[in-house]
Amino acid sequence: MSPGSRRRSGSGWGWWLLAAFLAWLVGYPLLITGGEALGGSAGWSLDYFGTFFSRSHEWLALWRSFWISALSVFFSALVGVPLGFLFERTDFPGRRILGALVALPVALPPLVGVIAFLFLYGESGFVPRAIQLALGLDQAPWRLQGPAAILLVHTYSMYVYFYLFTRAALARLDGSLLEAAANLGAGRWRTLVRVTLPMLRPALAGAALLTFMTSLASFSAPYLFGGSFRVMTTQIVASRLNGDVTMAQVETVMLAALAFVALGAMRLLDPGTELAGTVRGVAPSRRRLISPLARWATAGAGYVLAVVLLLPHATLLLISFVPAGTWTVEFLPPILGLENYGALVSRPDRLRPLVNSAWMAAAATAGALLLGFAAARGAVARRGKVGRLLESLVVLPWAIPGTVFAVALATTFSVDAPHLGRFLLVGTPWLLPLAYLLRDLPLTGRSALSGLRQLDPALEEASAVLGAGRWRTLRRVVLPMVRPALVAGAGLAFITALGDFVVSIVLYTLDTRPISIEILSSLRLQDTGLAAAYGVLLMLVSGAAFVLWGRDGGAA
Amino acid sequence: MSEEKRSFLSLEGLGKRFGDHEVLRAIDLDVGEGEVLALLGPSGSGKTTALRLLAGFEVPDSGRIRVGGEDVTGQPAAKRGFGMVFQHYALFPHLDVGANVAFGLETRGWSRERIAARVAEVLDLVGLTGFEARRPGEISGGQQQRVALARALAPEPKLLLLDEPLSNLDPSLRERTRRQLRQVVERVGITTVLVTHEQEEAFHLGDRVAVLHQGTLQQVGLPEELYERPRTRFVATFVGRAAALPGRLEGRDGEVGRVSLGAAGDGQSWSGALGETVEAGAAVELVVRPETLAFAPPGAAGGLGGRVVGRRFNGPITYYEVQPELQGLPELEVLADAGAAQVGDTVVVAPSGTGPAPRIFARPVEKTP
Numbered sequence: 001m002s003p004g005s006r007r008r009s010g011s012g013w014g015w016w017l018l019a020a021f022l023a024w025l026v027g028y029p030l031l032i033t034g035g036e037a038l039g040g041s042a043g044w045s046l047d048y049f050g051t052f053f054s055r056s057h058e059w060l061a062l063w064r065s066f067w068i069s070a071l072s073v074f075f076s077a078l079v080g081v082p083l084g085f086l087f088e089r090t091d092f093p094g095r096r097i098l099g100a101l102v103a104l105p106v107a108l109p110p111l112v113g114v115i116a117f118l119f120l121y122g123e124s125g126f127v128p129r130a131i132q133l134a135l136g137l138d139q140a141p142w143r144l145q146g147p148a149a150i151l152l153v154h155t156y157s158m159y160v161y162f163y164l165f166t167r168a169a170l171a172r173l174d175g176s177l178l179e180a181a182a183n184l185g186a187g188r189w190r191t192l193v194r195v196t197l198p199m200l201r202p203a204l205a206g207a208a209l210l211t212f213m214t215s216l217a218s219f220s221a222p223y224l225f226g227g228s229f230r231v232m233t234t235q236i237v238a239s240r241l242n243g244d245v246t247m248a249q250v251e252t253v254m255l256a257a258l259a260f261v262a263l264g265a266m267r268l269l270d271p272g273t274e275l276a277g278t279v280r281g282v283a284p285s286r287r288r289l290i291s292p293l294a295r296w297a298t299a300g301a302g303y304v305l306a307v308v309l310l311l312p313h314a315t316l317l318l319i320s321f322v323p324a325g326t327w328t329v330e331f332l333p334p335i336l337g338l339e340n341y342g343a344l345v346s347r348p349d350r351l352r353p354l355v356n357s358a359w360m361a362a363a364a365t366a367g368a369l370l371l372g373f374a375a376a377r378g379a380v381a382r383r384g385k386v387g388r389l390l391e392s393l394v395v396l397p398w399a400i401p402g403t404v405f406a407v408a409l410a411t412t413f414s415v416d417a418p419h420l421g422r423f424l425l426v427g428t429p430w431l432l433p434l435a436y437l438l439r440d441l442p443l444t445g446r447s448a449l450s451g452l453r454q455l456d457p458a459l460e461e462a463s464a465v466l467g468a469g470r471w472r473t474l475r476r477v478v479l480p481m482v483r484p485a486l487v488a489g490a491g492l493a494f495i496t497a498l499g500d501f502v503v504s505i506v507l508y509t510l511d512t513r514p515i516s517i518e519i520l521s522s523l524r525l526q527d528t529g530l531a532a533a534y535g536v537l538l539m540l541v542s543g544a545a546f547v548l549w550g551r552d553g554g555a556a
Numbered sequence: 557m558s559e560e561k562r563s564f565l566s567l568e569g570l571g572k573r574f575g576d577h578e579v580l581r582a583i584d585l586d587v588g589e590g591e592v593l594a595l596l597g598p599s600g601s602g603k604t605t606a607l608r609l610l611a612g613f614e615v616p617d618s619g620r621i622r623v624g625g626e627d628v629t630g631q632p633a634a635k636r637g638f639g640m641v642f643q644h645y646a647l648f649p650h651l652d653v654g655a656n657v658a659f660g661l662e663t664r665g666w667s668r669e670r671i672a673a674r675v676a677e678v679l680d681l682v683g684l685t686g687f688e689a690r691r692p693g694e695i696s697g698g699q700q701q702r703v704a705l706a707r708a709l710a711p712e713p714k715l716l717l718l719d720e721p722l723s724n725l726d727p728s729l730r731e732r733t734r735r736q737l738r739q740v741v742e743r744v745g746i747t748t749v750l751v752t753h754e755q756e757e758a759f760h761l762g763d764r765v766a767v768l769h770q771g772t773l774q775q776v777g778l779p780e781e782l783y784e785r786p787r788t789r790f791v792a793t794f795v796g797r798a799a800a801l802p803g804r805l806e807g808r809d810g811e812v813g814r815v816s817l818g819a820a821g822d823g824q825s826w827s828g829a830l831g832e833t834v835e836a837g838a839a840v841e842l843v844v845r846p847e848t849l850a851f852a853p854p855g856a857a858g859g860l861g862g863r864v865v866g867r868r869f870n871g872p873i874t875y876y877e878v879q880p881e882l883q884g885l886p887e888l889e890v891l892a893d894a895g896a897a898q899v900g901d902t903v904v905v906a907p908s909g910t911g912p913a914p915r916i917f918a919r920p921v922e923k924t925p
Contacts, residue, residue, distance in 0.1 A: 456644070456646060458642045458643075458644060458646035459646050459648060461611070461613055461633065461640075461642070461646065462640070462642055462646040462647075462648070462707075463648075463659070464612070464613075464632070464633040464634045465611055465612075465633050465634075465636075465638060465639070465640045465708075465717075466639075466659050466660030466663075466707070466708075466711065467634050467635075467637065467660055467663045467664075467711065468634060468659070468660075468663060469634050472663070476648075476659070477648060480650045481648075481649070481650060
């Protein structure tokens with residue numbers, strides 16, 4: 001409708017106030033950190049940046065972050081795009097179930113995925129152990145560490161972006177375009193190169209960006225597999241651990257800069273990059289594989305693939321049933337039992353991390369939902385400056401690696417200076433939920449944005465004309481209509497916070513120890529069964545949230 | 557406005573601009589109590605903006621809106637107590653038909669029984685008795701339209717606003733739904749403003765029709781008045797079929813003028829009614845409707861030679877498209893018997909003397925490139 005159609009919803013200063021609050025929450029800590037890295041209160045200087053570049057291992061970490069991310073994109077595309085074509089374009093027995101299974105790795109919180117890999121392919125994992133036993137070797141055939149291990153885990157968890165984006169884009173592709181190409185005499189190859197791939201370009205660019213940013217921010221895999229091979233995220237945490245706070249701040253600034261450069265470059269190269277994710281569409285017809293041999297070969301390969309993809313989950317499940325100290329040299333664990341799960345609920349020190357993670361994730365999700373929805377409403381209602389500002393503030397944290405936020409929050413809220421908008425939160429139980437909230441904000445905000453953008457403005461006008469005021473319209477019309485999108489966003493936000501490791505490792509206190517930290521310390525104490533039990537719980541909750549997401553908000 | 561009806565709704569100098577674009581310019585309009593006024597115009601004419609100003613979705617930059625003597629200009633939509641049927645109906649998809657219709661009643665603190673009774677009553681009015689539990693997605697487009705009407709009428713609004721109420725329906729359904737809409741509105745006797753770009757819809761549903769063009773009100777009147785005595789060139793060509801023939805005004809006798817046709821004004825001389833004040837000798841256009849022209853024998857007085865370039869058989873009537881030989885004249889249409897001519901025939905066209913008199917308007921100044 002006309003540009004001014006919703007000019008009357010909400011008073012202007014309310015939205016500006018919200019924008020100011022979000023700017024304080026999202027942007028201010030980054031500014032403070034940048035300031036501190038430049039010397040801050042002690043006077044401006046570039047000394048620390050000089051030190052950063054004079055130490056080869058510092059800029060080497062930056063360079064590694066870059067190329068690990070670039071290669072992650074490459075390998076993820078290599079796996080994900082062909083799979084997307086296979087599952088969207090051909091029909092074979094078991095296609096639907098397999099198609100869902102293939103997306104499963106995305107449902108595994110990063111740390112859980114990493115330990116599952118460790119149990120499966122690590123030095124004493126199932127696969128090396130099997131090979132060792134079969135071939136009678138003295139040692140495990142390989143050590144899962146270094147860049148190869150990181151890339152393996154990244155590819156395993158991130159090809160799903162390419163797979164899902166490719167499938168969604170193919171499903172949305174208008175089948176008549178392909179028919180038109182055929183009608184104009186183009187063969188299959190020509191149609192693929194001239195029609196299909198150009199149409200997929202925005203989706204593939206979106207998947208590439210998502211993979212690159214996720215990989216840049218990735219912490220669990222480099223932390224557990226990297227060893228001396230440090231990328232920026234692990235370098236930052238190591239600097240902090242060594243007490244070199246300012247160097248950690250400089251590193252944080254450099255990582256944030258790399259993230260923004262990557263984002264900017266992508267926007268410049270491909271302004272149409274799709275960030276919103278999947279949209280349902282009318283699918284072009286699937287090619288039924290006619291030859292029975294081809295059908296069964298494809299199906300067979302598919303099932304092998306599914307088993308490979310499910311092995312980490314299965315391994316985690318199995319290990320979680322192994323009581324501590326009962327499994328030594330055998331190929332399969334001799335004793336299985338529920339001891340580990342029993343310990344989770346019966347021992348207060350084991351239960352505590354579950355309770356902590358649950359309440360912090362719930363609080364962060366609730367806050368992010370409220371803020372994200374309010375900001376999205378402002379962004380949709382107001383098309384001017386304040387609307388764009390609100391949208392940017394909500395979406396921005398997505399581009400910022402978790403480690404950066406963690407350091408920025410730790411820097412900003414280590415001082416009690418209310419007149420500067422800084423409060424003493426370090427060491428209190430409030431900093432970690434706040435950090436989770438920031439990480440959740442783009443998830444809830446985006447869902448709310450897409451939900452509200454799909455809402456026909458005439459529905460709100462109809463409500464108004466029937467005498468309903470602003471609150472009544474919100475309660476009776478807007479909220480029920482965007483509920484699926486909000487539920488989906490909240491589900492993702494909750495599991496992100498529940499399984500978080502990257503922010504937690506910087507900000508946790510003894511009182512707020514979350515599940516991920518407990519998994520890590522269980523691993524250190526060789527209590528693998530317990531670590532696996534925590535992992536299984538996270539996996540189940542995440543799986544449930546994804547089922548919810550797929551059903552209600554997949555289109556959002 | 558019909559004399560016996562008091563003005564119930566009045567727009568006084570209503571104006572609206574979006575940025576630099578002036579969408580509505582000082583509209584003055586009165587609608588009598590119980591009257592149905594159709595706002596007719598092409599897209600971009602400002603008719604939708606006028607309706608949105610009435611509903612309270614937009615605030616006018618100038619002018620006032622009065623309903624029953626009360627100034628509602630600054631009132632928010634929720635306080636106006638109007639009913640509206642949206643172009644795409646805007647039925648709440650998460651509520652069933654009954655809850656949709658009850659939506660406007662719930663704010664009034666009525667008892668549940670009373671609401672249910674009213675919902676049943678209005679659903680009965682639109683011929684959808686017993687549809688309460690259906691979902692908007694489960695019923696046909698025509699039924700959705702009637703639910704939207706029932707929802708708008710349920711709270712007994714002071715004024716009913718209809719935004720292109722039939723544009724979303726199949727042509728086959730449109731005529732029937734239009735008749736039903738007309739019947740319901742007549743039965744309720746509610747003052748109604750309807751926006752449409754379809755002349756047939758405006759003529760059938762509107763007691764009077766107001767034609768809008770580029771944000772200005774061109775003419776308000778009964779359909780017959782608009783058709784027979786259009787007051788602007790836009791109304792003459794937008795309402796009904798017509799060709800605008802350039803010419804020069806030779807002279808006038810009261811309301812009747814004689815026009816020599818052709819861009820240079822050296823062709824045949826036809827007469828018409830002066831639609832506006834034009835000086836003798838001025839460049840004009842003579843707007844002629846197909847039914848006022850006929851094929852004439854060669855050499856007939858005032859006969860305009862031409863060639864048939866198209867023929868449209870339309871059941872009871874047949875249109876012939878004729879390209880006159882005279883320099884600068886556009887194609888014109890002639891209404892004649894099905895067998896009167898063939899495409900390619902050389903013919904002579906002359907005024908038949910029947911139907912509404914051709915109208916004379918000042919020729920728009922040619923835009924110099």
